[in-house]
Amino acid sequence: MLVFQARSIRHVEAVRHTCGSRWSFTLYSHYSDTPHKKSKLAPLQERKMIDRVKIFAKGGDGGHGCSSFRRSRHDRLGRPDGGNGGRGGDVILECSPRVWDFSGLQRHLIAEKGRQGTSKNKIGTRGADKVVHVPVGTVLHLVSGDSPAMVKIQPSGDVDPWEIPGALVGDLSEPSNGDLISTVSGAERVKEIHGTDCSLSEAAETNAQKSVKSRHLAPADEFSQLSTASGTSKSDAEDIGENRDMLYNVAEVTEEGQQIVIARGGEGGLGNASTFKDSRKTSTAMTGSCQDISNAEDHDGDHSSLRAGLPGSETVLVLELKSIADVSFVGMPNAGKSTLLGAISRAKPSVGSYAFTTLRPNLGSLNFDDLSITVADIPGLIKGAHQNRGLGHAFLRHIERTKVLAYVLDLAAALNGRKGIPPWEQLRDLILELEYHQEGLSKRPSLVVANKIDEEGADQVYDELKRRVHVVPIFPVCAVLEEGIPELKAGLKMLVNGEMSCGLCLDQILLA
Numbered sequence: 001m002l003v004f005q006a007r008s009i010r011h012v013e014a015v016r017h018t019c020g021s022r023w024s025f026t027l028y029s030h031y032s033d034t035p036h037k038k039s040k041l042a043p044l045q046e047r048k049m050i051d052r053v054k055i056f057a058k059g060g061d062g063g064h065g066c067s068s069f070r071r072s073r074h075d076r077l078g079r080p081d082g083g084n085g086g087r088g089g090d091v092i093l094e095c096s097p098r099v100w101d102f103s104g105l106q107r108h109l110i111a112e113k114g115r116q117g118t119s120k121n122k123i124g125t126r127g128a129d130k131v132v133h134v135p136v137g138t139v140l141h142l143v144s145g146d147s148p149a150m151v152k153i154q155p156s157g158d159v160d161p162w163e164i165p166g167a168l169v170g171d172l173s174e175p176s177n178g179d180l181i182s183t184v185s186g187a188e189r190v191k192e193i194h195g196t197d198c199s200l201s202e203a204a205e206t207n208a209q210k211s212v213k214s215r216h217l218a219p220a221d222e223f224s225q226l227s228t229a230s231g232t233s234k235s236d237a238e239d240i241g242e243n244r245d246m247l248y249n250v251a252e253v254t255e256e257g258q259q260i261v262i263a264r265g266g267e268g269g270l271g272n273a274s275t276f277k278d279s280r281k282t283s284t285a286m287t288g289s290c291q292d293i294s295n296a297e298d299h300d301g302d303h304s305s306l307r308a309g310l311p312g313s314e315t316v317l318v319l320e321l322k323s324i325a326d327v328s329f330v331g332m333p334n335a336g337k338s339t340l341l342g343a344i345s346r347a348k349p350s351v352g353s354y355a356f357t358t359l360r361p362n363l364g365s366l367n368f369d370d371l372s373i374t375v376a377d378i379p380g381l382i383k384g385a386h387q388n389r390g391l392g393h394a395f396l397r398h399i400e401r402t403k404v405l406a407y408v409l410d411l412a413a414a415l416n417g418r419k420g421i422p423p424w425e426q427l428r429d430l431i432l433e434l435e436y437h438q439e440g441l442s443k444r445p446s447l448v449v450a451n452k453i454d455e456e457g458a459d460q461v462y463d464e465l466k467r468r469v470h471v472v473p474i475f476p477v478c479a480v481l482e483e484g485i486p487e488l489k490a491g492l493k494m495l496v497n498g499e500m501s502c503g504l505c506l507d508q509i510l511l512a
């Protein structure tokens, strides 16, 4: 038995991720040698970040209208007094920075039904909305059903570093506060229900039109054929049941408090008080005489179909989590990415001398006079990340949406008897992982950050690195002492605003 002293449960998890599932762990408390009762760690699979899921949502059905007659001594024939049914609840996705992946999200979301109307003209209660929280940066792809409609933004105080500004690159026009990504019907409906006007983004409008034209699928049936969970890179398409009919990027949430109605509740049925009123009006218009109340029951029979509440709408969506940053720090665990993010921006990511300190991407912002750049510190990638090793490939998705790659290499990884790999091999492994995940990903404008230049012997390794890699600029940096940071910032700025553009590919690294 190998005993290892962990600093925290998170540290144990990090080591578990590094070692894979071959090792079993038992946690002992500091004070006794019997296994800790609460130490049963969930299987490794459950701990993976889930950044893509398929969900089925159904709005609550409308309540039925009531058929009832108020009879009294003076009114033997009675008057209809059945109230209308209540509207079904909506299924709403709300953007929250407190959630960072979809692991806690239910896959079937069904809102409450509206209550039935009752006698004495009482309207049934509206069904409760089903509100679920999704992370900032969630993108919605429509598999079937109506396009989602944004309702409102509930602004809150502090801005979380994980909060992601901006919109989909090239897909949708940039949403502003109160803007809407919705179908025409959705917009009208939201206006009608909530009394707020909502604008349509062009792309969403075309998508909506396409969706109206292209298909009317049965969402529940389709959903039942498909598996839900995510977590595997290449097989995602099959897992999630991606198909040609899917409408990509119909909406996204980027601000805390943004709400999107993904399935609407059905309207309540009409009570006989309403149907009778309507029929009396018609009758008056046509014959010039009032409808005889004794015929009320007959009319009631004519309108029985109106009394049934309408079913709620059904939608099948794929939710995908992608961050939107200008620059991604890509590197092996412990290369110093988080320290570097703290050095170049005001972000305060956690830093540790053990691998996988960063378990979720951190964002920082670099502000220049004329430009602001968002930088993402992506959790460390290891060899085989595309096959879900380490923290898995979930984080590779975040890199997909960044313009510039900054490879953070640890110059001291193989120095002073350490068992790490030299920086040029780190670079090779990183490029391979990116390419395995998505071909051409590594060809984006890139630079290399040679970190830990302060370590003994790092200068020679840096010279060797320059000899082996010369197509992209290399910035020697000491993140802890914040040395070389102004030059690095200038380099990042030039890459982001296009003054410099240099990608990196495997052939350009001298490995022998």
Ligand SMILES: Nc1nc2c(ncn2[C@@H]2O[C@H](COP(=O)(O)OP(=O)(O)OP(=O)(O)O)[C@@H](O)[C@H]2O)c(=O)[nH]1
Binding pocket: 331, 332, 333, 334, 335, 336, 337, 338, 339, 340, 350, 351, 352, 353, 354, 355, 356, 357, 358, 359, 378, 379, 380, 381, 451, 452, 453, 454, 455, 477, 478, 479, 480, 481
């Ligand atoms: N000597 C030296 N140590 C550094 C430097 N930058 C970071 N470190 C140390 O390297 C260790 C790892 O730093 P992190 O910033 O957590 O590394 P990371 O790449 O974010 O690690 P993961 O979270 O595992 O991906 C910490 O102990 C840092 O203090 C540097 O410039 N010089």
